[in-house]
Amino acid sequence: MKKIGFLFTLLFVSVLTNAQTKTGTIDPEYILSKMPEITEVNQGLDEYNKELQTGMQENISKYEGLIADYQENNTTFTDEQKKEKETEIIGLENEIKGFRQKASVMLQMKRNELTKPLYEKIDAAMKKVIAAEGYTHILNAGGNSLAFAAEEYDITLKVMKEMGISVEDAQ
DSSP states (O other), X not given: OHHHHHHHHHHHHHHHHHSOXXXXXXXXXXXXXXXXXXXXHHHHXXXXXXXXXXXXXXXXXXXXXXXXXXXXXXXXXXXXXXXXXXXXXXXXXXXXXXXXXXXXXXXXXXXXXXXXXXXXXXXXXXXHHHHHHTOSEEEETTXXXXXXXXXXXXXXXXXXXXXXXXXXHHO
8 A cells, every 4th residue: 555655656746747837038128129119109209208398398488487577576576476476486386396207207107008009919929929839937037136047948039020020130
């Protein structure tokens, strides 16, 4: 009975040993940078950034005008008018500061919106490569958390080939 238990355990361990995982890496940012559609994304971001800058410049011009008016007419204003003008200037100054802080977030949100379909394309191609080659794990090689990965496990170029992106140019 002990021999049968031992053989069963040995068989179980050998089956587990054969069911190994296959791990690969991918750099989606590199693929994204080589996609032809990235030109349109960059143009869209440039246009959006110009819109943001135009709005910002209008507020800055208005702010500078209020400052100049206040400095010119400061002596003729009553105390109540001075307080009113100062409050208006401070409010606009705070609005400009807030807009500057929000602008980078808004630009990042726009980038995410424009690149989402591209990442979906990368994901679909990656899933085809994973299915065809039997990978069980894929790690993002573009981040700082990956310490080392052998080049032969990188599926980036395979995914690019699946997407029809010229692999020769990428190498």
